[in-house]
Amino acid sequence: MMRNSRIRRVPMALSALAALAFSVMPLPAVLDPFRPDLLVLVVFYWSIESPRAGGLALAFFGGLALDVIRGVVLGQHALALTLMAAWATNLRLRLRVFSVLSQSLTIFTLLTGYQFVLFWVDGATGNPVTAYSRWAAPVIGGLLWPLVAGVLSRNHDR
Amino acid sequence: MVAFRNSDTSARTSGLLIRCVLYSLLALGLIIFDKRYDHLGQVRRFLSVVAYPVQVAVASPFAGWNWFRESVTTRDVLRLDKVKLEAELRLANFRLQRYEAIEAESQRLRALRDNTADVADRFVIGNILDLDLDAFRERVLVDKGARDGIFVGQAVLDSGGVFGQVARVEQLTSEVILVSDATHAIPVQINRNGLRTIAVGTGDMSRLKLPYLSTSTDVIAGDLLVTSGLGGGFPAGYPVGTVAEVKRDPAQSLADVEVRPAAALDRSRELMFVWLKPAAAAAASALAMSSAAAPAAAAGKTAAAAVASKSVSTPKPTTPAAKPAKAALNP
Numbered sequence: 001m002m003r004n005s006r007i008r009r010v011p012m013a014l015s016a017l018a019a020l021a022f023s024v025m026p027l028p029a030v031l032d033p034f035r036p037d038l039l040v041l042v043v044f045y046w047s048i049e050s051p052r053a054g055g056l057a058l059a060f061f062g063g064l065a066l067d068v069i070r071g072v073v074l075g076q077h078a079l080a081l082t083l084m085a086a087w088a089t090n091l092r093l094r095l096r097v098f099s100v101l102s103q104s105l106t107i108f109t110l111l112t113g114y115q116f117v118l119f120w121v122d123g124a125t126g127n128p129v130t131a132y133s134r135w136a137a138p139v140i141g142g143l144l145w146p147l148v149a150g151v152l153s154r155n156h157d158r
Numbered sequence: 159m160v161a162f163r164n165s166d167t168s169a170r171t172s173g174l175l176i177r178c179v180l181y182s183l184l185a186l187g188l189i190i191f192d193k194r195y196d197h198l199g200q201v202r203r204f205l206s207v208v209a210y211p212v213q214v215a216v217a218s219p220f221a222g223w224n225w226f227r228e229s230v231t232t233r234d235v236l237r238l239d240k241v242k243l244e245a246e247l248r249l250a251n252f253r254l255q256r257y258e259a260i261e262a263e264s265q266r267l268r269a270l271r272d273n274t275a276d277v278a279d280r281f282v283i284g285n286i287l288d289l290d291l292d293a294f295r296e297r298v299l300v301d302k303g304a305r306d307g308i309f310v311g312q313a314v315l316d317s318g319g320v321f322g323q324v325a326r327v328e329q330l331t332s333e334v335i336l337v338s339d340a341t342h343a344i345p346v347q348i349n350r351n352g353l354r355t356i357a358v359g360t361g362d363m364s365r366l367k368l369p370y371l372s373t374s375t376d377v378i379a380g381d382l383l384v385t386s387g388l389g390g391g392f393p394a395g396y397p398v399g400t401v402a403e404v405k406r407d408p409a410q411s412l413a414d415v416e417v418r419p420a421a422a423l424d425r426s427r428e429l430m431f432v433w434l435k436p437a438a439a440a441a442a443s444a445l446a447m448s449s450a451a452a453p454a455a456a457a458g459k460t461a462a463a464a465v466a467s468k469s470v471s472t473p474k475p476t477t478p479a480a481k482p483a484k485a486a487l488n489p
Contacts, residue, residue, distance in 0.1 A: 021216045024289045029363070029424065032293040051174070060181045064188075068205045069213060070291050071299070071326055071333050075188030082185060086178035125193045127341055129294040131361070 008046075008053050015042045015152060016062050024069055033133040036140045039066060040081060040114055041148045044107060047085045048092040049153070059085035073125050080117035084110050100146050108142030203304070206328035213299065213331070217288040279435035282306055286427050287331070296322075296339035296363060300429055303330045311391055313432045319397035319420030320344065320385055321429055336423050337398065338363045346398050347386035351376055354386050357398055363423045366399055368415040373406045377415055393434055 019039035027035060039062055047055035063078030070077075088095070088110055095103055115138055122128050192202075284302035291297050302308050304327050312324040314334050322342065325335040335342055340361035346368075347354050353376065357366045371377055381401040387394025397420040405414040 017212075021212065024213065024291065025216055026220055026288045026290050032290055035290070035293060056174075056177050056181055060185065063185070064205075065209065065212075068202070068209045069289075071297070072292070073189055074192040074202065075185040079182055079185035079189065082178060082181040086174060089174055121189060125189070127295075131294050134294055 008050055011152075011155065012046050012050075012053060012058060015046075016058060018042075020062065020065055020069065023066060033131070034136050034140055036144050037111065037114065037137055038144075038148070039063075040084065040111060041107070041141055041145060042152070043081055043085050044088045044110060044145075045149050045152050047088040048095050051089045051092060055085055055089055056082060073121065076118060076121045076125075079121065080114045083117060084114045087113065103149075104142045104145045107145040108138050111138035111141040114138075203329045207330060210330050213287055213289055220288040280433040282308075282431045284308075284332075284429050284431060286429065291333070294361070295341075296336040296359065296361065296423070297325065298334050298336065299331050300334055301331055302431060303328050303332050305329055306431075308332045308431055313392045313434075315396060315430045315432060316421045316426040316428070318422050318426075319399070320392060321421040321423065321426065323391060324431070334429065336363065337419055337421070338366060338423055344392065344398060345386045345388040346383040348377060348401075349382040349384050353377070354388065357383060357417055364418065365402075366417040366419055368401075368417060369412065371413045371415055372411060373408070373413045375413060377401060377404055377413070379404055383417060383420075390434075393432060 016039065019042040022038045023035070043055065043059045043062055046053065046058060059081040060078050063076075063081035064074070066077040066081075067074050091106065095106060098106065112135070115135060119129070119134070282302060284300040284306075287299045287301055289299050291299060300314075308324055308327050310324055310327055314321045314323055320337055322334045322336040322339070324332050326333040336359065337344055337357070338359040338361070340359050342359040343356050345354065346357045355368050355370050358369055360367055368377070368383075379401050383398045383401065385392040385394055385396045385398055399417040399419045401415060402418045403416040405416075407414070
């Protein structure tokens with residue numbers, strides 16, 4: 001068990017790094033507001049797949065890296081990601097037996113929670129973003145979930 | 159269908175709640191310290207140096223593609239570009255001939271009235287890193303930072319006009335907030351009649367607005383807006399945008415004025431960071447010029463110049479000494 005979780009640290013870190021890169025990759029301005037939170041999906045995946053391999057640590061430090069790269073207040077994404085990863089870890093046994101549709105819906109709820117924490121911290125620190133399009137990311141993330149989870153489960157070593 | 163392993167179904171995740179609470183408290187602490195007390199400057203600087211390679215790595219394929227596209231342009235395209243640039247340069251030089259004389263004259267006159275604006279003194283050019291920081295905030299990351307002497311609030315221009323100002327400085331990079339950001343406002347002046355107001359960003363790169371003008375204000379489409387230099391952040395007289403549309407609804411007390419930014423906010427790759435020469439120093443140099451250049455002027459003017467040159471010689475200058483100059487000119 002412990003050996004397994006140690007082996008999977010590498011794909012975990014690699015996938016998180018790729019998702020981090022995607023979060024600041026230049027996209028056409030039209031698509032920009034609809035960029036899915038890929039890092040969150042990756043963290044959810046690892047929280048559900050191997051909760052003992054340090055999903056929460058990944059969530060916290062991944063979120064912190066996102067804060068630094070995006071230049072927002074330190075701890076914003078770290079807080080949101082930690083809370084939602086903990087929730088996902090808590091739901092993992094149910095999530096594993098859900099159908100794809102129910103999984104997507106659950107992930108959508110978690111992503112909305114994530115977005116809400118970000119929204120709240122934005123407001124509390126005095127620069128609220130009230131554009132409605134920020135709530136599009138959870139929808140797209142929920143739709144992308146089967147794809148992301150499929151790609152990740154195919155590629156990490158078994 | 160996504161296949162998860164069922165290896166840990168029996169094992170409980172030990173202390174999930176405790177770890178969650180710990181990490182959350184840590185994150186909350188970070189937020190509060192970073193925002194409220196601003197104690198994390200050093201930590202941030204360090205972390206941003208660590209993050210810099212990632213940022214450069216993400217930006218590099220796009221930078222590489224641009225480089226590739228530039229290096230395979232044909233000779234004809236380059237020649238056309240050269241002809242165009244030469245024509246532009248000729249025109250710019252032609253305009254510049256008068257500009258320097260007018261600039262000096264304007265500084266002299268302003269110095270006499272004791273309201274010399276801050277003048278741009280020194281420039282540093284930075285390149286925009288190809289990153290999307292945040293979809294909902296108009297910000298860019300530039301490859302010049304604290305190492306190059308960049309400071310928060312510094313004015314940033316591009317070749318068209320005012321681009322924005324520095325919002326955050328790291329060791330190697332800095333974040334520039336665009337004039338079009340929804341939280342950005344810049345003091346401006348209508349070039350045609352000198353009317354001062356504030357231009358506010360909309361969150362849309364192609365649009366600014368002037369929300370504080372009443373319906374009866376003298377503003378028409380095509381008016382050029384320049385920085386007024388009030389507030390001290392920006393040098394005076396740089397173009398901010400042109401008025402695109404003025405909507406006057408008689409039922410409203412304020413006009414709805416839309417402005418096209420002068421800077422190429424979505425296309426510029428190179429930005430200029432500006433250091434201002436403090437107003438007092440600029441006034442002193444302008445006055446020194448005027449007193450040296452006008453030995454045989456008309457009687458009224460010599461009186462003023464005499465007072466003015468006295469103000470140069472005294473170390474604590476313009477404010478008290480220029481008052482009598484005004485008084486002398488008034489009757």
